Amino acid sequence: MEGESIYEVDSEDGVGADIISTVEFNHTGELLATGDKGGRVVIFQREPESKNEPHSQGEYNVYSTFQSHEPEFDYLKSLEIEEKINKIKWLPQQNAAHSLLSTNDKTIKLWKVTERDKRPEGYNLKDEEGKLKDLSTVTSLQVPVLKPMDLMVEVSPRRIFANGHTYHINSISVNSDCETYMSADDLRINLWHLAITDRSFNIVDIKPANMEDLTEVITASEFHPHHCNLFVYSSSKGSLRLCDMRASALCDKHSKLFEEPEDPSNRSFFSEIISSVSDVKFSHSGRFMLTRDYLTVKVWDLNMETKPIETYQVHDYLRSKLCSLYENDCIFDKFECAWNGSDSVIMTGAYNNFFRMFDRNTKRDVTLEASRESSKPRAILKPRRVCVGGKRRKDDISVDSLDFTKKILHTAWHPAENIIAIAATNNLYIFQDKVNSEMH
Amino acid sequence: MEFKLEAHRIVSISLGKIYNSRVQRGGIKLHKNLLVSLVLRSARQVYLSDPCLGGPGAGGPPQPPPAQQQQHQLPGEPAPGWGDPLPRDSSMEQDPEPAGAAPEPTALPLGLGKLPLEGSPLVTAEAVPEAPRRRVEAAERGGGGGEGAPVEGPPRARHFCCRRLGCSPHGAPRADCGCRPRPDDGLPPPPVCPRKRSASGAGGGPAGCLASGGSPVKKPRRDSEEQPGDQEEMETGNVANLITIFGSSFSGLLRKSPGGGREDEDGEEEEEPQRGPEAAEPGPMYCDKPVLRNLNPWSTAIVAF
Numbered sequence: 086m087e088g089e090s091i092y093e094v095d096s097e098d099g100v101g102a103d104i105i106s107t108v109e110f111n112h113t114g115e116l117l118a119t120g121d122k123g124g125r126v127v128i129f130q131r132e133p134e135s136k137n138e139p140h141s142q143g144e145y146n147v148y149s150t151f152q153s154h155e156p157e158f159d160y161l162k163s164l165e166i167e168e169k170i171n172k173i174k175w176l177p178q179q180n181a182a183h184s185l186l187s188t189n190d191k192t193i194k195l196w197k198v199t200e201r202d203k204r205p206e207g208y209n210l211k212d213e214e215g216k217l218k219d220l221s222t223v224t225s226l227q228v229p230v231l232k233p234m235d236l237m238v239e240v241s242p243r244r245i246f247a248n249g250h251t252y253h254i255n256s257i258s259v260n261s262d263c264e265t266y267m268s269a270d271d272l273r274i275n276l277w278h279l280a281i282t283d284r285s286f287n288i289v290d291i292k293p294a295n296m297e298d299l300t301e302v303i304t305a306s307e308f309h310p311h312h313c314n315l316f317v318y319s320s321s322k323g324s325l326r327l328c329d330m331r332a333s334a335l336c337d338k339h340s341k342l343f344e345e346p347e348d349p350s351n352r353s354f355f356s357e358i359i360s361s362v363s364d365v366k367f368s369h370s371g372r373f374m375l376t377r378d379y380l381t382v383k384v385w386d387l388n389m390e391t392k393p394i395e396t397y398q399v400h401d402y403l404r405s406k407l408c409s410l411y412e413n414d415c416i417f418d419k420f421e422c423a424w425n426g427s428d429s430v431i432m433t434g435a436y437n438n439f440f441r442m443f444d445r446n447t448k449r450d451v452t453l454e455a456s457r458e459s460s461k462p463r464a465i466l467k468p469r470r471v472c473v474g475g476k477r478r479k480d481d482i483s484v485d486s487l488d489f490t491k492k493i494l495h496t497a498w499h500p501a502e503n504i505i506a507i508a509a510t511n512n513l514y515i516f517q518d519k520v521n522s523e524m525h
Numbered sequence: 526m527e528f529k530l531e532a533h534r535i536v537s538i539s540l541g542k543i544y545n546s547r548v549q550r551g552g553i554k555l556h557k558n559l560l561v562s563l564v565l566r567s568a569r570q571v572y573l574s575d576p577c578l579g580g581p582g583a584g585g586p587p588q589p590p591p592a593q594q595q596q597h598q599l600p601g602e603p604a605p606g607w608g609d610p611l612p613r614d615s616s617m618e619q620d621p622e623p624a625g626a627a628p629e630p631t632a633l634p635l636g637l638g639k640l641p642l643e644g645s646p647l648v649t650a651e652a653v654p655e656a657p658r659r660r661v662e663a664a665e666r667g668g669g670g671g672e673g674a675p676v677e678g679p680p681r682a683r684h685f686c687c688r689r690l691g692c693s694p695h696g697a698p699r700a701d702c703g704c705r706p707r708p709d710d711g712l713p714p715p716p717v718c719p720r721k722r723s724a725s726g727a728g729g730g731p732a733g734c735l736a737s738g739g740s741p742v743k744k745p746r747r748d749s750e751e752q753p754g755d756q757e758e759m760e761t762g763n764v765a766n767l768i769t770i771f772g773s774s775f776s777g778l779l780r781k782s783p784g785g786g787r788e789d790e791d792g793e794e795e796e797e798p799q800r801g802p803e804a805a806e807p808g809p810m811y812c813d814k815p816v817l818r819n820l821n822p823w824s825t826a827i828v829a830f
Contacts, residue, residue: 167551190551252555271555302556321556354535354571357563361556408531411564412538417557 105508120170195244323360363419434493
C-alpha cells in the first residue's frame with residue numbers, strides 16, 4: 086500500500102477538538118467526510134484523474150469545512166451536550182447536491198452540500214457591487230447571464246432532528262429506501278423520515294421498567310443494505326439482533342438473535358466488557374455481518390445464529406493485560422470495522438497506530454502502521470509485527486512498548502477501490518493500493 | 526489470595542471510575558457505567574467468596590438467592606441491577622459516615638439491585654446483612670409514616686417503584702405496583718444512617734426523595750410514568766447510589782460481623798501478620814488496618830460528593 090497523508094491539524098490550541106471521531110466515504114467514493122470532537126465536519130473530494138499523470142490516481146483534497154454541531158447545555162438537567170460528531174452517513178445522491186447526516190449525542194442534522202461555479206451578471210437594477218442603480222441612467226434592458234466564477238462549496242443545514250433521544254446516540258443508518266433513516270441510542274432506536282423533523286417512530290426500546298434491571302445497552306445498529314425492512318443492532322453483551330419491521334411496529338422482539346456462547350476458559354472479571362460489540366457492519370452483499378469486540382472481529386452469516394463463521398484475533402496479546410487496560414480506560418475503546426468493496430477483506434484498527442487487515446479468502450492477515458514515516462507520498466507500507474515473547478525479530482514491537490494513546494478507532498474503505506482512510510487521533514491518513522487497484 | 530487482592534483493587538478502581546464519570550463532560554455514559562458496574566459486581570463476588578479472610582463466604586462460593594426472592598430474578602442468578610434503588614442527590618449536603626456508625630456490609634449484588642421483597646430469606650442466604658435493604662426498609666416505614674420522619678433515620682424516600690407508578694405519597698402502594706410492603710419480620714433495627722437523600726443530581730434522577738430535616742430538597746419528580754419525548758430524563762441517578770452503596774459498605778466488608786467493632790479488624794490483622802503495610806493506590810492492597818484507614822476516607826469522599 087502506498088501512502089499519502091493529509092489533513093494534519095496542528096494542535097497548538099489543544100489536541101482535543103481536532104481528534105477525528107468518524108470517517109465515512111460516500112457511495113461513489115468521490116467524497117470522504119470526517120467529523121471531529123470539536124463538532125466540525127471536513128469533506129474531502131477526490132481529484133479526477135488527470136491525463137497528464139495517469140499513474141497518480143486522484144488525490145483527496147479538502148472540499149469543504151463547516152461547523153456541524155456546537156456544544157449545548159441542557160439547563161433543565163444540568164447536562165452539557167458534547168459537540169463531538171459521533172457518526173456521519175451520506176445519503177445516496179439524487180441530484181447535483183450531496184447530502185449527509187451528522188450526529189452528536191443528541192441531535193442529528195441533515196446537511197446539503199452544493200457547488201456554485203456560476204454567477205449571474207448584468208442585472209438591470211443593481212450594479213456590480215449590488216447597489217441599486219439610479220434609474221435615470223438605465224436606458225435599455227438586458228438579460229442577466231451566468232458567468233463562470235471560482236468554485237464555491239456551500240453547505241447548509243436542511244433538517245435538524247432534535248429531541249428524539251434521551252440517551253446518547255451511538256449510530257445512524259440510512260435506509261435503502263432513501264426516505265427513512267434510523268438513529269440508535271443506548272436504549273432505543275428511532276425511525277425518522279428524512280423530510281420530517283418533528284416526530285420520529287420508536288422501533289426498539291430495551292429500557293427496562295425498572296432501571297435497576299438494566300443489563301445491556303444498544304451499542305450499534307445498521308439497516309440492511311438491500312432489504313429496507315431489516316436492520317441489526319448489537320448489544321453490550323455481545324449479541325446481535327436482526328429485526329424485521331414488517332413483523333411488528335415495535336421491534337423489541339428480534340427475528341434472529343446471533344450469539345456465541347462464551348468460552349469458559351477465558352472467563353475473567355472483564356469478560357463482559359470485552360464481549361461488548363463496538364461496531365456492526367453489513368457486508369456489501371448483505372449476506373454477512375461484521376462485528377468488532379475488544380479483541381476480535383467476527384464475520385456472521387445471516388443464516389446462522391449460533392456462532393460466527395469466522396473469527397479473527399486482532400490483538401490477542403492484550404488478553405493478559407486486561408486489568409491494566411481497564412485501569413487506563415483503554416478497555417472501553419470502541420473500535421470500528423470495515424469491509425472492502427468486494428467483501429473479501431476486512432479491516433479494523435488497534436493500538437500504536439496499527440491497523441489490521443484480514444483476507445477472508447487466503448486467511449492471511451497484515452498489520453500496518455499509520456505514521457508519518459509510512460505516509461510519505463509513494464512510500465510503501467511495511468507490515469508490522471507485535472512480538473509476544475519468544476524470538477524477537479528486528480523491527481518487532483514488544484507488547485509492553487505499544488503506545489495505547491495512539492489508537493485507530495475509525496477506519497473506512499472506499500466502496501469500490503482499494504483506498505482506505507485511517508483516522509489516527511487528529512490525523513487522517515489515506516492509503517491506496519496502486520498495484521491492486523481492482524478489487525478481487 | 527491473589528484473586529482477592531485483585532478483586533479488591535478492581536473494586537476500588539471501579540468505584541473511582543463511577544465517581545469520576547459524574548463530572549465528565551457530556552453527562553454520564555450509560556454504557557461505560559454499566560460495564561463498570563458489571564466488573565464491580567464480579568469483583569465483589571470474588572472478594573466475598575474468597576474464604577481467606579474468614580469473611581462471609583468462608584463456606585464456599587456465595588449461595589444463590591432463594592428462588593422465591595425476586596419475581597424478576599431467575600433462581601441462582603445474581604441480580605443484574607444497578608444498586609440501591611433509592612436515588613441520591615449529589616448536590617445535597619451529605620454527612621460523612623461517622624466512623625462509629627455501623628454501615629452494614631452490603632449483601633452480595635444478588636439482591637443489591639432489587640428491592641428486596643422478603644427480607645429474612647436474604648439474610649440467611651448471606652451471612653452479611655444487607656445495609657441498603659435496611660435503609661429501604663426504614664425508608665419504607667418512614668414513607669409509610671409520612672414525611673415527619675425521625676431525624677436520624679434513613680431518608681424518607683418513597684418506595685422507588687411506587688413513586689414511579691404514582692403510588693400515594695404515604696406509601697400505600699397501588700395494587701398493580703408490583704412492590705410488596707416490607708414485612709416487619711423481626712430484623713434488627715435499621716442502622717443509624719445520617720446520610721440524607723433526595724432527588725439525585727447529575728442524571729436528573731428517576732425520582733426524588735423527601736429528605737428529612739430542613740435541608741433544601743429538590744421537588745420529587747412527577748409521579749406519573751415519564752412522558753415521552755423531551756420530558757424524560759436520563760436515568761443515571763442509580764450510579765450515585767452505586768457509589769454510596771459500594772463506597773460506604775465496602776469498608777464494612779472487611780469486618781467480620783455486622784456492627785462489629787474494631788476488634789474484628791484486629792482479628793483480621795492477626796490472620797495476616799505477615800502482610801506489611803499496604804501501598805497506596807494503585808498498588809497492591811493488603812487486608813490490613815492501613816487498608817481500612819485508606820478505604821474509609823475513600824468512601825467518605827464519595828459520600829460527601
